[in-house]
Amino acid sequence: MLHQISGSIAVAKAIALCRPQVIPCYPITPQTHIVEHLSTLVKSGQLQNCAYENVDSEFSSMSFCIGASAAGARTYTATASQGLLYMMEAVYNASGLALPIVMTLGNRSIGAPINIWNDHSDAMSARDAGWIQLFVESNQQAVDVHIQAFKLAEALSLPVMVNMDGFILTHAITRVDMPDQQQVDEFLPPFVPRQQLDTAAPLSIGAMVGPDAFTEVRYLAHHKQKEALSIIEQQAEEFAEIFGRDSGGLVKSYDAEEAELVIVTMGSVVGTLQELVAELRAQGQSVGILSLRSFRPFPALAICRLLQNAKQLIVFEKSFAVGMGGILASEVHMAVQSHKLQIHSVIGGLGGRTISKKSLHRMIEQAFNGTLAAEVFLDLDEATVEAELQRQQDDQTSGPAAENILRDMGVVSASKTH
Amino acid sequence: MSKCEQDMPTEQKVKFYQTGTFTVGNRLLDEEFRTVQATQERSNSIDSGHRACQGCGQALGARYALDAAMRATDNHIIAANATGCLEVFTTPYPETAWSIPWIHSLFGNAAAVVSGIAARLKAEGDTQTRVVAQGGDGGTTDIGLGCLSGMFDRNDDVLYICYDNGGYMNTGVQRSSATPGGARTATTMPVGEHPGSSFNTGKFLPSIAMAHEIPYVATASVHDLHDLERKVEKAMSFRGSRYIHINVPCPLGWGSEPALTIKLARMGVECGLVPLFEAESGELTASTKIRYQIPVEDYLKLQRRFSHVLKPANSDELEAIRALAQKNIRRFNLR
Incomplete structure (x- = not known):
């Protein structure tokens, strides 16, 4: 009902x-x-x-x-x-x-x-x-x-x-x-x-x-x-x-089998990607989505089977291992190591940051024109990061990074107290 | 005075004093007053062959407590165990000493695991099967206190038994919040100022249990097993959360002779450091009177963990221990 x-x-x-x-x-x-x-x-x-x-x-x-x-x-x-x-x-x-x-x-x-x-x-x-x-x-x-x-x-x-x-x-x-x-x-x-x-x-x-x-x-x-x-x-x-409805087994494919560029991901971001990918396919671009419904057990064989024709992968994930990089990306890497694929690890949506269709579109364009890096933090504000790194370099007692950044953004009015 | 004593004819009471050790052999009692543990038909929660040390107070306390719980429930009892000596020495893979359904999950969660079992029984409408949780003093007063307090608050139908040997003995004798002030442990060595365990403000779990106003709280000691059995049986006559705190000497951690376990358990009570009492819904209802009060030194000197306390230089520590005994006597009405 x-x-x-x-x-x-x-x-x-x-x-x-x-x-x-x-x-x-x-x-x-x-x-x-x-x-x-x-x-x-x-x-x-x-x-x-x-x-x-x-x-x-x-x-x-x-x-x-x-x-x-x-x-x-x-x-x-x-x-x-x-x-x-x-x-x-x-x-x-x-x-x-x-x-x-x-x-x-x-x-x-x-x-x-x-x-x-x-x-x-x-x-x-x-x-x-x-x-x-x-x-x-x-x-x-x-x-x-x-x-x-x-x-x-x-x-x-x-x-x-x-x-x-x-x-x-x-x-x-x-x-x-x-x-x-x-x-x-x-x-x-x-x-x-x-x-x-x-x-x-x-x-x-x-x-x-x-x-x-x-x-x-x-x-x-x-x-x-x-x-x-x-x-x-x-x-x-x-x-x-x-x-009377299919809710997916280990993985769900949205045209992944025949696509040259496949985005491998999990969770609700598939909704936004589906809309975008449908539009791009209508324009003749060879792109598909592979959505993992099971992460443990990791469906390595099912992933391999669906990526027979892929040339490039974007592994898009909402988390990462600090000091290493994309977690899903490295697991997908292991699964498809015999495929000789170019794999990009894109990390986005951290802490609720909006994943816009526009940003995803730019990511796909970059993959097609060869400018997408191996590791990308989607919509990372590099100026903010640079400013904090500079502050830490200038002042050994620069205080907590999170509060410094919020102050720069004007989100909090607290002044440095020491 | 235990119920057993109360029920006895006067002439038989006298026999308690005949051996000169305040103990009485089974054979000196009329058959009806002999311990059920002497019969072949006795319940048997923990089988022989387990790996407890010689003179382990916990092995003795656990067996008598669980056997009594089995009798009280016509063998419809399930037990959960915190990590610790009891868990380790009863279940060396691939063997188990338990003849009742038994589960060990983690160090700090026995009270929550057992509450989950009780919830399943409640959902099934099974009022016959009862549950017991067990932990050492570390698993109860420190790491397991949150889960235990939650269980008390919900008044889940559980008997929780704490076997208090005053430290983390299974990991090599470190201090717990139940370690007596002044005692030597591997993390409170008798060096520097204030040697041995700090006295702190005290974390006496029976009082904490009483503050939750649960139906029944009791303390017990392995020198008086009839009293322990009676308290377990009484606990099983209540519904809701019940808590029994059993003082169990540990030869390894206390540095005492294995043969002295029962004597030490009795001396702890007789010097006032181990108060025996019962409470219902947060109110003290009965205390076991000290018959012959002994100086705390007599109790301490049989344990290497206190040897430094008896040196003249550490008279402050001894004085603090004496004060605690006096406070217990006042507070729990032991004279």
């Missing part, structure tokens, strides 16, 4: 359709509306047989999920940014213990400087945490992928993190086709845990493992993620059959 609805409310409704039994919550912008709405759904009885708890921190929240999931509950929570970092020890633990928890990450930058707006730094901080990490382009996909996330998590006995861009998706009111309960029940059977704390069949979970078996246990985690590559595709097909 069609709704004009915010991304967060749509996701909350989709989660409720999945019949979770335990939901701990802790507020952090921009995911808060999801857990707020779930609280109402539980309290009003629209979501039954579900324990919803306000807990004392994100660390507690993920730990609460660990206990609930180990006890056999279908378990859900949501977080973002600093919240993910605060729960990180438990994030690794949940995947290490192979617990099929589903968590939404309303993608947001990481401080300092503190910044509540969207980028993918939080998701990337968990890239080695052993979770399945899925990204969505739209709120329709957010709904569809969350429903698939439970099925995937439970099939593999692994936690799944669904990444949706903070504000851009969570707060955007768009048209969403909400599934009905019957469809969801048909797609998603009741949870049968692979391991469960049960007094009728006692077992110990979380024992210490020494050098004698640690490698094998960790390898199995890697193996499981590789298994997920085929299960994600298979479940996407099952989903399309029942719900």
Whole structure:
């Protein structure tokens, strides 16, 4: 049924359709509306047989999920940014213990400087945490992928993190086709845990493992993620059959197969790119988009297959490894190393900076005319950077860079106090 | 006076004093008063073969506490464990000493993990199965305090047991916020001014638990296992959050003879440094009276961690420890 609805409310409704039994919550912008709405759904009885708890921190929240999931509950929570970092020890633990928890990450930058707006730094901080990490382009996909996330998590006995861009998706009111309960029940059977704390069949979970078996246990985690590559595709097909819409498997291609220039990216920026690329293709330019819906497992083969005819790649991402560069770029580089492609790493949209169609257009033009550098920070204000570098060179006690820059811009009036 | 003592005929009470050590052997009691742990039918939460040190107070305390919890729930009990000695010595891969469903997640999250288990039971409408969380003093009073306070605030239906041996013994005896003032640890060596652990303002978790006004708080000691069992059983008769703080001597960290674990546990109580009491909804309801008060020095001198405190140059430290014992006696009504 069609709704004009915010991304967060749509996701909350989709989660409720999945019949979770335990939901701990802790507020952090921009995911808060999801857990707020779930609280109402539980309290009003629209979501039954579900324990919803306000807990004392994100660390507690993920730990609460660990206990609930180990006890056999279908378990859900949501977080973002600093919240993910605060729960990180438990994030690794949940995947290490192979617990099929589903968590939404309303993608947001990481401080300092503190910044509540969207980028993918939080998701990337968990890239080695052993979770399945899925990204969505739209709120329709957010709904569809969350429903698939439970099925995937439970099939593999692994936690799944669904990444949706903070504000851009969570707060955007768009048209969403909400599934009905019957469809969801048909797609998603009741949870049968692979391991469960049960007094009728006692077992110990979380024992210490020494050098004698640690490698094998960790390898199995890697193996499981590789298994997920085929299960994600298979479940996407099952989903399309029942719900009558394709919300993508491992990757989504927008004319990537035959394009000479392919932009590889993840998340909501695909919306802007789609519009731009359609216009450019109409003008005869050979350009396409490859959107990763699965980041973990990393779909290296699927990427390779779709880039058979590409000559140039732009890997566009909303985060980077400081001191190294684009994270997605280096992973794509590894995946296509046999292709002899020219690869540009473009980093943009950090801390919520608008990614304009105009800037993206310029980036594509530069790629075609050979002037796009190997590493680019989209719309970087070089004068501001130069001024701060000069200040640091001139004055050993120049103070915090963030505040200096804001003062230069006239955003804050505070004067240097020392 | 424990419930067991109260129920005994007067002539039998006398037998408690016959051995001269304030202890009484099982065989001196009438059968009905003997410990259930002496029967073959006893519950058995932690099996033999685990890797605890000789004279480990925690191994003893945990087994009696969990066995009592098993009996109180007709074996419908699930346990969560913080990282620490108990976790390590009971689950050396690929073995486990636990005969009940048991989970270890992290150092600081046992209270939240167990709350998650309780939430699942609540969602299922399972009122028969109960849950217990366990941690050492570091996992409880330091790194796990946030999760524990949250659990108390939500009044989740959980019994949390802290085995307090006064330090991070599993990592090699470092100071925790439960380390007694003056005690030597690897991070508070007896050097310089104010040797040993700082006294600070104190972080006595039973009082913090009481401040949350949870249904039941108790302290216990491994020298009086009947009292410990009774407190666990009583805790299981409540719904909501319950907290039991058990003083467990640690030969490794205390520098004491393994054979003296029970004696030291008793002396800690008898000198006033380990108050035994119960509280309900934030109010003190019962205290175990000290029968023969002993000087704190008698207790301290059996532990190498306090050897420097007994030197004349450190009389300030000794005085501060004496003052703490007196304060406990006043505050918890121990005389």
